[in-house]
Amino acid sequence: MTLYSIGEITSICGINPVTLRAWQRRYGLIKPQRTEGGHRLYSEDDLSRIRTILSWLNRGVPIGQIRALLDGDITEPETVSIHASDRLLEALQLSNTDKLRTMLRDLGKDYPTRALVDTILRPLRQRLGGGGSQLLTMRALLDGVIIEYVSFCLNAGRKxxxxxxxxxxxxxxxxxxxxxxxxxxxxxxxxxxxxxxxxxxxxxxxxxxxxxxxxxxxxxxxxxxxxxxxxxxxxxxxxxxxxxxxxxxxxxxxxxxx
Known part of the structure; x- marks a missing residue:
């Protein structure tokens, strides 16, 4: 039976290790084996499950619904990550940048980057770009936090x-x-x-x-x-x-x- 290290899985699936660990610890979506030294090993079934999770997330399904989908408890998921966008929007409306930063960091752990960008951040920016000084001000505030978050990620990635x-x-x-x-x-x-x-x-x-x-x-x-x-x-x-x-x-x- 073929087993993959976490590095091999991240290379195959294009997902970072932090997200894989969050799926395991926070949501119980995957349960890799462990070596005697405590390193994670993923089976072919795990790889297939990860690809299924990615396909749902890239369609905009909220991370909180994935477990129920995998277990067959629900068959009709929400098709847009409304809950995440609404939570970010609420923090913006309150000008709570500290909460906004924390939420964005947490979303960055839960979602692969493509899903975070294409199903949460870009749609929210579009909602805020529809006109009006209040919405545009909120979008500018969001953009500042996004750039700050990306800068943090890029700095870590340069290692x-x-x-x-x-x-x-x-x-x-x-x-x-x-x-x-x-x-x-x-x-x-x-x-x-x-x-x-x-x-x-x-x-x-x-x-x-x-x-x-x-x-x-x-x-x-x-x-x-x-x-x-x-x-x-x-x-x-x-x-x-x-x-x-x-x-x-x-x-x-x-x-x-x-």
């Missing part, structure tokens, strides 16, 4: 031996989205630095990293596309992230026609 990644704000962007992208890279094992000041024409040749991640929003201009292609021709380790990926084509023929 690893993973590849170095530099996140670069290219043009006018939502800066918090850049930090959320950095958090995802951190969970994947990269040592991440963030350049959050928006740069129209960043000079990348002097940056030393395995990955130069350009975060851009909206359709790239022709100048930007030409610039990106020039970086690729120069064999710089560039990659594009943000809505510009979906909105911009890098077909050579398209550029030449324009």
């Amino acid at each position: 690893t031996r993973g590849p170095k990644a530099i996140m670069i704000a290219w043009g006018q962007i939502d800066r918090t989205e850049l930090w959320l992208e950095a958090l995802k890279w951190n969970e994947e094992g990269a040592r991440v630095d963030v350049m959050q000041e928006s740069l129209a024409a960043p000079y990348l040749q002097g940056l030393k990293a395995q990955h130069l991640v350009l975060w851009a929003e909206g359709r790239l201009t022709q100048v930007q596309r030409q610039q990106f292609l020039a970086w690729q021709v120069a064999n710089l380790p560039v990659m594009l992230r943000g809505s510009a990926v979906r909105l911009t084509s890098f077909a050579t023929s398209e550029i030449e026609e324009e």
Whole structure:
């Protein structure tokens, strides 16, 4: 029977050890075996169970409902992490930043980063960005706590031996989205630095990293596309992230026609 260490499981599933331990201790979702030295070992069944948990969380199911789903006690879960978002919103309404920080740290332990970002933080930011000075002020308060939390995670992540990644704000962007992208890279094992000041024409040749991640929003201009292609021709380790990926084509023929 194949058994996996916690390091192997985190590599296979893209989840950090802190979250795995929280699932075991706080929610009883998994029960790994132990070596004589006390190290966790996970079976194929555990691996399958972890993947099932991840699939539910990535669909927005609250962590508190996962045990009942796995046990078959409920079959129709909530499809959005409403409870977590509402708790964060309540702390924001009271301007209780200490509680907000504590809640975000706890959510970071319970949820894999992708689920935390895509099913809790981004939807909450969208709710607060609908207009009105009160909502926008609350969103700014939330953004400050998010960036503080991500900075803490990135600092811890730099102690690893993973590849170095530099996140670069290219043009006018939502800066918090850049930090959320950095958090995802951190969970994947990269040592991440963030350049959050928006740069129209960043000079990348002097940056030393395995990955130069350009975060851009909206359709790239022709100048930007030409610039990106020039970086690729120069064999710089560039990659594009943000809505510009979906909105911009890098077909050579398209550029030449324009």
